[in-house]
Amino acid sequence: MEMTGLPMIAAVSGSDVDFMVHGLIPLRFMGGQVWITTTHVTTLIVMIFILILAAAARKAILKGSEKPAGVQNFVEMLVETLDGLVQGNMGRHWRPFVNYIGAIMVFIFISNTSGLFGLRPPTADYGTTLALALITFVLIQFSAFKTKKLGVIKELFEPIPILFPINLIGEFATPLSMSLRLFGNIMAGTIMMALWYGLLPVFAKLGIPAFLHVYFDLFSGAIQTFVFAMLTMTFIADKRGV
16 A cells, blocks of 8 residues: 555656556545555555365365365365475475465466456565565474574574674665566566557557567466476475475
8 A cells, every 4th residue: 555645646747657556545544645556556456366276176076076076186286286395395394384385476476477368467566576575584484493593593593793783784685686576577577568559550469469468468477377386396495394
């Protein structure tokens, strides 16, 4: 939410370039004005879509047979692939984290690819990516304290105490780097598509944008989903000493 008195409307020199960041509903909050933006709406749509997919998957599994087919077969394949991915990267400590890794992968992938349906990806908003990175950061630190107890604090003074400030900065750089990497890549694709549609002539908007959407929304979106998940698993496994 933007703490501003005006809705966010992007424009380039009065042209038709639209980055799809608009204030939709103004609200009063703690004496100031905030806005429900397109990011909030798209995030809600993504969450509802995920709930529908989850309900459909649950129904397929409950009504499934010993010989899976159709939706049941697809769901079981996804679960087995996810289990294998998490176990392969996190070792014997993988099971408590598989649900979280699966959840963030589904949310980030659907958010990244929502541009294919004319929506503004929630992950093109730094507020979304920072929140995801902070949740991951808390999980990383919780896992470290649960495994090493006060040894986590001791590690900040290694190999020599004078390196404590650098080690501390390195810890807090984790959510910053993870959030900026995801945000930067998705935002770049959103800007490129907005410039293409807003500044180029009509004939350039036929056919070519479809290939650009496949790259920026689908391919890049899938890569960034995988990278975020891999970094999460790597950082947790490293803290737990796997």
